[in-house]
Amino acid sequence: MSIQLGVFFQGVNFSTVWSHPDSGSQTEFESFRRLIETAERGLFTAFFLGEGLRLREHLGALHALDVAGRPDAFTQLAALAAITRDIGLVATQNTTYNDPVDLAHRLQSLDLLSGGRAAWNVVTTDNAWTGENFRRGGYLDHSDRYSHAADVIAIARRVWDSRDPAGIAVDRQAPQWGAAPAPFQYDTGYYSVDASGSLPRSPQEHPVLFQAGDSGEGRDFAARHAEVIFSAHNTFEAARDFAHDIRARTVAAGRPADDLKIFPGQEFIIADTLAEVDDKVRWVRENQVTPATALAFVEQLWGTSLDGHDPDGDLPSFDPVQAETGETRGAGFRAAKALETATAWRALAETKKLSLRELVIEIGTRRGFAGTADSIADELIPFSEQHVVDGFNVSPWLVPTGLDDIVNKLVPAMQERGIYWTEYPGETLRENLGLRAPLTRRGGAGVQTPTAAAPEPADAHG
Amino acid sequence: MGERTALGVLFRVLEMSTSPFAVIVDIDGAGSHPAAWRHADAEPGELLSAAWVSANVSAAERAGVTAVTFSDHPLPPRDVDGPTARLDAVLQASFTAPLTSALGLIPVVHGLYTEPFHLATQTATVDTASLGRAGVLIEGDEDPRIAARHGREPLPARLVAEELTDVVEAIRRLWDTWEGDAVIRDVSTGRFFDPAKVHYADFEGHRFSVRGPAILPRSPQGQLPVFSAHSGIGADVVLVDAPLDASLGAVREARAAHPADTRVILELETALDRAGQTGAERVAALDEHAVWAGSGRARYVGNAEGLARILVSLTDVVDGVRIRPAVLGHDLDELARAVLPRLRDVGVFRSPLVGSTLRESLGLGATVNRFAEVSR
Numbered sequence: 001m002s003i004q005l006g007v008f009f010q011g012v013n014f015s016t017v018w019s020h021p022d023s024g025s026q027t028e029f030e031s032f033r034r035l036i037e038t039a040e041r042g043l044f045t046a047f048f049l050g051e052g053l054r055l056r057e058h059l060g061a062l063h064a065l066d067v068a069g070r071p072d073a074f075t076q077l078a079a080l081a082a083i084t085r086d087i088g089l090v091a092t093q094n095t096t097y098n099d100p101v102d103l104a105h106r107l108q109s110l111d112l113l114s115g116g117r118a119a120w121n122v123v124t125t126d127n128a129w130t131g132e133n134f135r136r137g138g139y140l141d142h143s144d145r146y147s148h149a150a151d152v153i154a155i156a157r158r159v160w161d162s163r164d165p166a167g168i169a170v171d172r173q174a175p176q177w178g179a180a181p182a183p184f185q186y187d188t189g190y191y192s193v194d195a196s197g198s199l200p201r202s203p204q205e206h207p208v209l210f211q212a213g214d215s216g217e218g219r220d221f222a223a224r225h226a227e228v229i230f231s232a233h234n235t236f237e238a239a240r241d242f243a244h245d246i247r248a249r250t251v252a253a254g255r256p257a258d259d260l261k262i263f264p265g266q267e268f269i270i271a272d273t274l275a276e277v278d279d280k281v282r283w284v285r286e287n288q289v290t291p292a293t294a295l296a297f298v299e300q301l302w303g304t305s306l307d308g309h310d311p312d313g314d315l316p317s318f319d320p321v322q323a324e325t326g327e328t329r330g331a332g333f334r335a336a337k338a339l340e341t342a343t344a345w346r347a348l349a350e351t352k353k354l355s356l357r358e359l360v361i362e363i364g365t366r367r368g369f370a371g372t373a374d375s376i377a378d379e380l381i382p383f384s385e386q387h388v389v390d391g392f393n394v395s396p397w398l399v400p401t402g403l404d405d406i407v408n409k410l411v412p413a414m415q416e417r418g419i420y421w422t423e424y425p426g427e428t429l430r431e432n433l434g435l436r437a438p439l440t441r442r443g444g445a446g447v448q449t450p451t452a453a454a455p456e457p458a459d460a461h462g
Numbered sequence: 463m464g465e466r467t468a469l470g471v472l473f474r475v476l477e478m479s480t481s482p483f484a485v486i487v488d489i490d491g492a493g494s495h496p497a498a499w500r501h502a503d504a505e506p507g508e509l510l511s512a513a514w515v516s517a518n519v520s521a522a523e524r525a526g527v528t529a530v531t532f533s534d535h536p537l538p539p540r541d542v543d544g545p546t547a548r549l550d551a552v553l554q555a556s557f558t559a560p561l562t563s564a565l566g567l568i569p570v571v572h573g574l575y576t577e578p579f580h581l582a583t584q585t586a587t588v589d590t591a592s593l594g595r596a597g598v599l600i601e602g603d604e605d606p607r608i609a610a611r612h613g614r615e616p617l618p619a620r621l622v623a624e625e626l627t628d629v630v631e632a633i634r635r636l637w638d639t640w641e642g643d644a645v646i647r648d649v650s651t652g653r654f655f656d657p658a659k660v661h662y663a664d665f666e667g668h669r670f671s672v673r674g675p676a677i678l679p680r681s682p683q684g685q686l687p688v689f690s691a692h693s694g695i696g697a698d699v700v701l702v703d704a705p706l707d708a709s710l711g712a713v714r715e716a717r718a719a720h721p722a723d724t725r726v727i728l729e730l731e732t733a734l735d736r737a738g739q740t741g742a743e744r745v746a747a748l749d750e751h752a753v754w755a756g757s758g759r760a761r762y763v764g765n766a767e768g769l770a771r772i773l774v775s776l777t778d779v780v781d782g783v784r785i786r787p788a789v790l791g792h793d794l795d796e797l798a799r800a801v802l803p804r805l806r807d808v809g810v811f812r813s814p815l816v817g818s819t820l821r822e823s824l825g826l827g828a829t830v831n832r833f834a835e836v837s838r
Contacts, residue, residue: 019649027679029560029591052677053579055660062657062675069645069655069679071587072580078553079591082516082560099612102536102576109550113512113557132673133579135614163547169499169506177499177506180538180546191613198538198547199510292652 002421003384003414004391004433006046006090006263007039007403012056014066014297015267015366017287017397024400026067029079034400036080039087042407043421045391045432046088047080048121048210049073053097054130058296059305065293067399074106081114088429090119090210095149096126097134100188101195104156107207108199116203116428120156121210122226124149139190146213146221151188153209153225157440158184160206162197204428206438223249226260227435230393234264235367240388261433266392267368270405274372281370284397285361294357297364301338301345311357315346366395373409377417384419390433482825483811484727484782485773485802486568487522487794489515489554490533491545494731494786497751499544501744503791509545512557518790519558522565525798526806526813528823529566531599531689531784536572536608543752552584559592564813566820568597568689573629574604574622575612578665579672581629582636586681594682594819598633599689600697602626621668623695628667630688630696635663637685638831639675655679661833683819685829689727698826699725701784706730706760706772713760713779725781725824731761732769733788734796741765745788754788766800773801777810782824 009032010016017023024031036047052070056063073091081089089110093103103120111118124145128138140148162181169177183196211226213219222229223246233242242264247257269284271277289297291311299306302320309316320338349359369376383389396402414420426432436442488494491509492502499506504514522530534551551569558567567588571581581598589596602625606616617625644659663674690697704716717726731754733741741763745754762769776783787793805811814823821827 018647018654023647027590029593033560052583054673055675055677062655062660064653064655064657064660067654069640070677071590072583072678074550075552075556075584075587076591078556079559079588081512082557097577098580099576101611106550106553109553112510112549113515113553115512132671134577134672135670172500172502172506174506176543177509177545180540188613192610193613194607194610196538199549200507200547290649290652 001384001387001419003380003389003419004045004263005039005042005406005411005420006048006088006391006393007035007044008048008050008265008393008395009035009399010050010067010395012050012052012066012068012070014293014364015288015395015397016067016399017284018067019287019290020398022401023398026399027069027071031400032071032076032080033083035396035403036084036087038400038403038407040084042403042411043424044087046090046119046429047077048090048393049076049092051092051094051123053094053125054133059299063296065290065296074110077118078110078113081110081117086117086424086427086432088117088119088208088432089114090121090208092121092123094123094125095152096124096140096145097130097136098152100152100155101159101193103152104159104197105199107156108160108197108202111202111204111207112199114202116430118202119208119210119228119429121212121230122149122153123212144189146217148188148190149221150225151186155186155188155193157206157438158186159195159197160201160438161440163200165200168200202428204430205441208429208433208435219246219249220253222246223253223255223260225439228261228263228390228433231262231264234266234392236382236388239264239383240386243388255439256436258434259436261390261435262388263391263393264389265366265395267366267395267397268376268406268410269368269370269397270373270376270409271370272372274375277370277372285365288365288397289357289361291357294360297360298356301341303338309356312355315342315349315356315359373405373413376410377413377419380414380419381417481725481781482823483773483777483805484528484824485797485805485811486529486531486566486727486782486784487525487527487797488531488533488784488786489518489522489790490786491548491790493789493793495733495745495748495752495754495788496543497748497754498789500751501748501789501792506545510547510549515549515554516558516561518794519562519565519567521791521794521798523562525794526802527565527797528782528814529568529595529597529820531568532570534570534572535601535603536575536611537605552588555596556588556591559588559595562592562595563816564595564818566595566597566687566814566823567592568599568687568820570599570601572602572608573600573626574602574617575609575614578629578632578670579636582633582676583678585633585686586637586676586678589681589683589686590678593817594821596681596683597687597689597820599701600626600630600692600695601690602629602692623692624668626690626692626695628665628670630690632663632665632667632670632672634685634688634696635665635832636672636674636676637681638833639663640678640680641831641834642680642684645679659834683821684831685821687820687824687826693720693724697724699727699781699824701727701729702780703729703757703759705758706762710775710779713776717780725826727782727784728776728780729759729786730783731759731786731788732793732797733761733763734769734793734801735765736792736796741788744792748788766796767804770801770804773805774808774810
C-alpha cells in the first residue's frame, strides 16, 4: 500500500539550517508558497504548522541561535488554502490557551474555505510560563491537561455538530435563510461555556484530529480521540512496535484498529551517489549543530553558561550545577536527573570518542533516512509491505527548497516500486487519509464501536 | 464644466493635505440589507464558501476601492431573515491575501473576551501574507452571551472603553516587540536573531497582562492601521454614524467630536439604481421580506451620479467612507462602473497601487518602534 507523506514547516528548532545561501525567510509568505506548492506537486497528504505561544528562552534570556518566529497557524493556512487544491492543512493548536468555541469556529471556517482539507493537531502545553501571555495565566493543573483537552475536543465537536444542514434554505423564496442552531452548555471544571456553532459542515464533515502523545496517557488519549498520531518512532523496529501498541490501544478504546493513522516524523538526506551520502550527512549535521548550538544544548543540562568552553573539546569536567534540567523553555526537553544524564553522555562520548559537538550531533539529531533516492525507496518497501506506518511527516532541514529532492527524486523512485500513489485518491483530507466519518457522525449519536467489521491491518499485510 | 472647475480647485486643496480620501467596502454575507440573500448572485448555501468570499473581494479590488472590511461577531445572528452564520473574519482576510495585490484587508476582531496575544499574531500574519495590506477593526460588545461563549466573566458596560484601550495598547506593544532588522543570521556568533532587538511587551492592563515578545517577527507595516467605532481607545481611524442632510451638518458635527489628528470615516449604506430598477424599488422589493431598519446611519438610495456628488462633498468633511452595500455584488458593480470612475475623473480619489501598504494608501505616516527608541 501507499506510504503517504506530510511536511512539517518547523519554524522553531535547530534542525532547520539557516546559514546556507539557499535558506530563505522562515516567515515570509513566499517561503510557505514555495514549500506547499512543491509538496502538492509531490502529492503530499498534508502540510503541518506548529504553534508558537511564547518565544523560547535559554538561561534566562531569549534563545537566539535557532530559527524563530511563526505565523498564526490557522491564519497562515487560510492564505495557503487559496493557492492549493488537494493538500491537507494541519494547524497545531493548544487546548489550554485557546478558547474552545473560538478555536472550533476558526477551524471550521478554515475547513469550509479549504473545501474540507483542515485538521487540528491537538497539543496540551499547560505551563504557567506560557500562560504569562494569556488572560487566564497558568490556570491548569498539569495532571488535568489530558482530561481538559478531552473536554475541549468535546466542545469542538458540539460546535461542529450544531448546524442541521437541512435547515439551510435551498432557494431564495424560502421563509428564511435558516434558523440559528440552539446553544449548548459545557462545564470543563475550570470554566463553563454557553455557545452554539453556526457554520455548516464541510465536505469532510469534521476537521481531522491529529495528536502526538507518546506517554502511555498520551497514547491512550490519541487512541480515544485522534485520527492520526505523530511519533518519533521512525526506525523500522521502533515503528513496528509503536504500531502494535497503538493499534491495540485503539481497539481497546472501542475503535477499529485502522481508525488511527500513524505518521512518524522523518528526515531525508538524499545524495546523488552512495559515495556522497556520508559527506552530505556530515555537512547537514554540522550546519544543524553549530558550535554555539552544541554548547547551548549542553548548557541546558549543565544549568550554567559554558561561555569560553571549546565545543570541539570534551564535555565539561565539572558536574551539572542543578539537580533537574534547566530546560530551554518551550523546547520540550524532558526534565531528567541531570547528573545521571551527564554520566551517560560522558560514557557515550568516551566509548565513541566524541567531542562535545559530535556528541550533540549523535544524541540531538534525528535518525532519518540517508542515501540515494533509490536506496531510500528500497529501505521504505518493508514499511509499506508490513504496514508499520501510514505515512511519514517530513521535516525539511532547508526552507523553502528542502522538499525539492524528495519530490523530484524520492517520490518517483517510490512510485516505481508501487509504494506511493500517482494521484490524490480523494477530494478531502479525510478521504485522502482513508479515514471513516468523524466519531460523532457514524450513523447515530455518540462514539460508534464497530465489532464485527474492521479488519485488523497490523502485520496481516505483506 | 463649471462643476468640474470647482472640483479641480477642491482637488488642489486636497492635494495639500496628507489624508487621501478612502473608500472602504464592507463584506458581510450577501449585503447589509437583511434580505439581501434573496437577490444575491449565489445560492443561499454558497454564501459561506471560498468562492463567494473571493468573488466579492476580487470585485472590490477590480473596482479599485481602498480596502474591504470583513464583518464578524462572536454570536451568530438570530431571528433574522438572512444568514445566521459567518466565516471567521481574520481567516477571510488571510484567504484573500494571495488573491489580491493592492486592496487593504481589514477583518473585524472582538477585543473584550479574546486573547490579545492571539489577535496580535493573527493580524500580523495577515499583514505578512498580504505584504503589508492588513488593518484591523476592533469591536467590543459587552453582551454577557459573548462572555459565556468564551467562558469568562461578563464585563460591565462602563469598563468596555477601558478594556478596549488596554487591548489596543497590548497589541501595539506586541507588534513592536521585534525590530525590523532583528533577524541577522550571523554565522560568526551562530545567532539567528539579535536578542537586543527583540523586546518583551511587558504590558500590564487593568484585567490582564502580556509578557511577550510576539511569536512572529515584525510584519511589513509593523503597526497595522487600527479602526474602531469606539473613540478614545487608541485607534488610528474612527468609524462614525451620522445621517446625511443637504449641508452635511450632522456629519460635520460627528467629525468635530474627534481630535483633528484622528482619521474619521463615515459609515454609509447604499442602494443604487441598477439594471432598470431604481434603488428605491430594489429596497422596496427586499423590504417585503425584512425591513431595512434605519439607525441614524447615513444611507443613500438613488443613482450613481448622486452618490458621486455626495462623496465629492464628503471629501471636504471626513477622511473617507465605509460603504455597506444593500446587496453586495449589485451595489459594488455600480460603485465600480459609475461612482469611482467619476471620483477619479475629478481627482478626489485614487485607487491603491499594487505593492503599496495600507498605511500608505490611507496616508498614515511612518511609525516609530517604541522599544527601539528606548534602547538606542
